[in-house]
Amino acid sequence: MVWKLVDNIWEELYQYLIDDNFILVTDENVYNIYKEEVENLLKGREEIHIIPSGETSKNLKELSNIYTLLIQRNIDREGRILCLGGGVVGDLAGFAAATYKRGIEYIQIPTTLLSQVDSSIGGKTGIDFSGHKNIIGSFHFPLITLICTSFIHTLPEKEIACGLGEIIKYGLIEDYDFFKYIERNMNKVYSRDMEVLSFIIEKSIKIKLSMVEKDKLDAGIRQNLNFGHTIGHSIESFFGYTKYNHGEAVILGMMYESNIAYERNLIDKEYYNEIIKVLSPLVEQTILSNDEINILLEYMKNDKKNKDGKISFILPIGRGKVNIFYDVEEELIIKAILNNYKKE
Amino acid sequence: MVWKLVDNIWEELYQYLIDDNFILVTDENVYNIYKEEVENLLKGREEIHIIPSGETSKNLKELSNIYTLLIQRNIDREGRILCLGGGVVGDLAGFAAATYKRGIEYIQIPTTLLSQVDSSIGGKTGIDFSGHKNIIGSFHFPLITLICTSFIHTLPEKEIACGLGEIIKYGLIEDYDFFKYIERNMNKVYSRDMEVLSFIIEKSIKIKLSMVEKDKLDAGIRQNLNFGHTIGHSIESFFGYTKYNHGEAVILGMMYESNIAYERNLIDKEYYNEIIKVLSPLVEQTILSNDEINILLEYMKNDKKNKDGKISFILPIGRGKVNIFYDVEEELIIKAILNNYKKE
Numbered sequence: 001m002v003w004k005l006v007d008n009i010w011e012e013l014y015q016y017l018i019d020d021n022f023i024l025v026t027d028e029n030v031y032n033i034y035k036e037e038v039e040n041l042l043k044g045r046e047e048i049h050i051i052p053s054g055e056t057s058k059n060l061k062e063l064s065n066i067y068t069l070l071i072q073r074n075i076d077r078e079g080r081i082l083c084l085g086g087g088v089v090g091d092l093a094g095f096a097a098a099t100y101k102r103g104i105e106y107i108q109i110p111t112t113l114l115s116q117v118d119s120s121i122g123g124k125t126g127i128d129f130s131g132h133k134n135i136i137g138s139f140h141f142p143l144i145t146l147i148c149t150s151f152i153h154t155l156p157e158k159e160i161a162c163g164l165g166e167i168i169k170y171g172l173i174e175d176y177d178f179f180k181y182i183e184r185n186m187n188k189v190y191s192r193d194m195e196v197l198s199f200i201i202e203k204s205i206k207i208k209l210s211m212v213e214k215d216k217l218d219a220g221i222r223q224n225l226n227f228g229h230t231i232g233h234s235i236e237s238f239f240g241y242t243k244y245n246h247g248e249a250v251i252l253g254m255m256y257e258s259n260i261a262y263e264r265n266l267i268d269k270e271y272y273n274e275i276i277k278v279l280s281p282l283v284e285q286t287i288l289s290n291d292e293i294n295i296l297l298e299y300m301k302n303d304k305k306n307k308d309g310k311i312s313f314i315l316p317i318g319r320g321k322v323n324i325f326y327d328v329e330e331e332l333i334i335k336a337i338l339n340n341y342k343k344e
Numbered sequence: 345m346v347w348k349l350v351d352n353i354w355e356e357l358y359q360y361l362i363d364d365n366f367i368l369v370t371d372e373n374v375y376n377i378y379k380e381e382v383e384n385l386l387k388g389r390e391e392i393h394i395i396p397s398g399e400t401s402k403n404l405k406e407l408s409n410i411y412t413l414l415i416q417r418n419i420d421r422e423g424r425i426l427c428l429g430g431g432v433v434g435d436l437a438g439f440a441a442a443t444y445k446r447g448i449e450y451i452q453i454p455t456t457l458l459s460q461v462d463s464s465i466g467g468k469t470g471i472d473f474s475g476h477k478n479i480i481g482s483f484h485f486p487l488i489t490l491i492c493t494s495f496i497h498t499l500p501e502k503e504i505a506c507g508l509g510e511i512i513k514y515g516l517i518e519d520y521d522f523f524k525y526i527e528r529n530m531n532k533v534y535s536r537d538m539e540v541l542s543f544i545i546e547k548s549i550k551i552k553l554s555m556v557e558k559d560k561l562d563a564g565i566r567q568n569l570n571f572g573h574t575i576g577h578s579i580e581s582f583f584g585y586t587k588y589n590h591g592e593a594v595i596l597g598m599m600y601e602s603n604i605a606y607e608r609n610l611i612d613k614e615y616y617n618e619i620i621k622v623l624s625p626l627v628e629q630t631i632l633s634n635d636e637i638n639i640l641l642e643y644m645k646n647d648k649k650n651k652d653g654k655i656s657f658i659l660p661i662g663r664g665k666v667n668i669f670y671d672v673e674e675e676l677i678i679k680a681i682l683n684n685y686k687k688e
Contacts, residue, residue: 060404067473067480076650099443102470102481103561126446129411136411137446138482218446306420 001209002144003121005198009109009148010037013082016107016144021079022047023069025093029053030085030111033154038084047073051089055241058092058127058134066096080105080143086112086159087119087246091134094125098140108145113152113163113197114247117170117204120145122212122222128241132302133233139217147205149197160190161282162247165228167200168278169254170207173224176320178203183278224322226305227314228254231337234299238292248283255279259336260328261315271319280341293337297330345553346488347465349542353453353492354381357426360451360488365423366391367413369437373397374429374455377498382428391417395433399585402436402471402478410440424449424487430456430503431463431590435478438469442484452489457496457507457541458591461514461548464489466556466566472585476646477577483561491549493541504534505626506591509572511544512622513598514551517568520664522547527622568666570649571658572598575681578643582636592627599623603680604672605659615663624685637681641674 006012016022024038024047031038031050042048049069051057070079083093083106090108097106110120126137152160164182171179181200182189188196208225215222232253235244244252255276262272288296305312310326311333317323350356360366368382368391375382375394386392393413395401414423427437427450434452441450454464470481496504508526515523525544526533532540552569559566576597579588588596599620606616632640649656654670655677661667 060408064404064473071474071476071479071646074646074653076653078651099470099480099482101479102468102483124446126443129408130415132415135415135445136443138443139446302415302418307422309418309420 001121001123001141001212003147003205003209004144005147005149005202007148007150009146009150010041012146012148013041013109016080016082017041018078018080020045020047020073021075022082023049023066023073023075024082024084025049025051025066025089025096026084027051027053027057027086027089030089034084051092053088055088055128055236055246058088060127060129062092063096063127066093067100070096070100075100075104077101077104080107082107082109083142084109084111085115086110087115090115090119091124091126091137094140094142095127095137098125098138103140105143106140108142110145110147111151112155112159113201114159114166116147116151116201117163118166118208120147121205121208123216124218131237131240131299133236133241147201149194149201152192152197157190158245158248162245162251164189164282165247165251165254165279167204169225169227169250170204171320172254172275172316173227173314173322174207174211174320175203178207179278179320183274186278223305223312223324224314226312227316227322228257230300230303230305230311230313231256231296231333233303234296237299238296243286244283251279251283252285255285255341256333256336256339257313258316259339260313260332261317263332263335264315264328266315266317271316275316276341285341287340288337290334290338293334296337297333300333345465345467345485345556347491347549347553348488349491349493349546351492351494353490353494354385356490356492357385357453360424360426361385362422362424364389364391364417365419366426367393367410367417367419368426368428369393369395369410369433369440370428371395371397371401371430371433374433378428395436397432399432399472399580399590402432404471404473406436407440407471410437411444414440414444419444419448421445421448424451426451426453427486428453428455429459430454431459434459434464435468435470435481438484438486439471439481442469442482447484449487450484452486454489454491455495456499456503457545458503458510460491460495460545461507462510462552464491465549465552467560475581475584475643477580477585491545493538493545496536496541501534502589502592506589506595508533508626509591509595509598509623511548513569513571513594514548515664516598516619516660517571517658517666518551518555518664519547522551523622523664527618530622567649567656567668568658570656571660571666572601574644574647574649574655574657575600575640575677577647578640581643582640587630588627595623595627596629599629599685600677600680600683601657602660603683604657604676605661607676607679608659608672610659610661615660619660620685629685631684632681634678634682637678640681641677644677
């Protein structure tokens with residue numbers, strides 16, 4: 001898995017354009033902001049495909065549109081896809097690369113804080129299907145992931161918060177000192193302090209990569225990365241990928257799952273409060289009814305991480321430590337989701 | 345890559361049913377013949393999915409239907425798919441297995457001579473897209489391929505011919521003695537002589553596997569397996585996968601491509617005549633117009649095996665030997681397709 005921090009992404013990208021044997025996939029938001037740079041890079045060639053922004057684009061129809069462009073442009077097995085955008089673009093176009101002509105190269109150019117520290121690293125690609133997140137996909141590692149922090153300047157605040165969610169997760173699952181560093185430097189992240197951002201991004205990628213490299217096919221330690229994701233994915237599915245983006249859903253998921261850990265005496269009150277204090281300002285909780293929570297439970301029961309029909313949870317068991325559990329009682333899950341975290 | 349010859353497939357299959365964590369995919373033809381055995385095996389469970397027979401089922405819609413059943417049946421990452429049928433079932437359901445939850449196990453139970461010696465061996469899975477054969481797919485090796493020759497008893501004669509096409513191909517690309525053995529035993533194949541069939545199937549699988557194992561990702565020697573496929577695939581696409589099945593198209597492809605090899609002085613007249621004499625009775629040639637041949641050429645130009653925009657051809661260069669060529673002149677291709685092989 002190759003990645004690098006680059007200063008000027010447009011200069012850097014130039015060397016990755018191989019004749020006419022590539023396409024570039026991006027989304028409307030990114031294209032609107034970087035239209036000039038992209039057109040400058042492509043010099044009028046028609047290799048570009050722009051998808052609607054948002055998680056709902058991770059579907060078979062958009063995948064088909066990318067296949068169609070690849071065929072129209074005669075892209076062969078030596079060709080490649082440049083994925084310029086957030087996690088949606090990377091997952092979708094990466095999966096197209098994984099399956100077109102049984103696999104061609106692709107390059108990740110993540111434009112959000114979240115995708116820079118998470119989805120662009122680790123080789124997971126995929127789409128959603130009938131409300132189930134990432135249920136269709138492949139492991140397919142990019143040729144390289146190019147990280148350029150200057151994209152962060154144009155990111156809305158909501159996107160910063162949701163990148164922070166995954167970053168805090170790395171601290172909570174693997175490195176308590178890193179968690180405390182983020183807590184102390186939260187304001188500098190929001191003011192786009194490039195030094196702090198670069199440090200945090202690099203540290204996050206290294207934590208993720210060390211886990212991925214130990215477990216390429218996601219059968220062991222890599223599962224720890226799913227902290228916050230069991231409930232988080234069910235929230236995304238429940239709201240049809242509109243109300244909460246992935247990072248926000250994971251933040252809520254980590255709050256709920258930390259609550260479960262606290263109720264099970266896996267972590268002490270002090271650590272639990274630290275976690276909630278950092279996470280709860282980042283996203284607005286929606287109080288759900290019991291009926292609605294039952295629908296979340298249905299989604300959790302269909303999570304691809306489950307084994308023998310039991311819902312899997314990654315729960316904190318101490319500062320900077322987590323473990324996997326298959327025996328969480330439904331009442332604890334419901335109680336955690338019903339809890340109002342603003343009060344704490 | 346694990347495979348085995350089995351006597352009683354229904355008894356054998358029993359041990360591969362893991363609780364309710366599997367589905368079985370088959371097609372209408374196979375189901376109509378083996379309904380009783382299949383229902384006996386499944387004991388009333390609803391894990392079965394039956395696709396319409398024929399190449400046109402290798403599409404996104406049928407793939408979606410399999411995904412839907414996998415989700416409905418709550419199949420998890422430890423689950424598996426049993427693929428009972430010819431190449432269409434194996435390619436389609438194998439691709440579903442390759443991409444559902446980023447890859448689950450599948451078992452190939454090929455029911456045609458063609459799929460027993462070809463598509464069930466080698467880990468290629470995939471579907472067709474906008475007229476392009478196998479243009480979307482993955483490498484994903486089955487847990488095991490179970491070969492049962494008694495399926496051959498219920499095969500129509502047309503299906504025997506098309507299996508023979510690929511079998512003869514193995515002789516022509518790798519083992520001239522095997523080619524001569526097939527030539528001598530053609531009648532015994534048609535009369536379903538089990539001893540001859542078992543020998544031929546085993547030999548074919550061994551030749552294919554030795555090439556696959558040297559070249560898992562299809563970048564080198566495995567390309568030799570594509571003899572007959574450059575023109576063959578274009579014929580399938582041109583006729584919309586209806587008039588000729590895969591094996592028949594490959595037989596025509598091998599005749600045309602041998603003609604090109606002869607015209608280029610790669611093989612002598614005597615060997616060329618041997619090839620045509622064996623192949624031409626197996627399938628009815630359609631004489632195409634120049635305009636129609638131009639459409640074939642367009643398909644060939646979009647073949648996933650091409651490099652730098654040049655059409656790749658595997659051509660015979662001697663008895664039981666082939667090589668790859670990127671410089672075949674269009675006139676030679678057209679001349680070969682226009683030629684009437686009945687006259688020779």
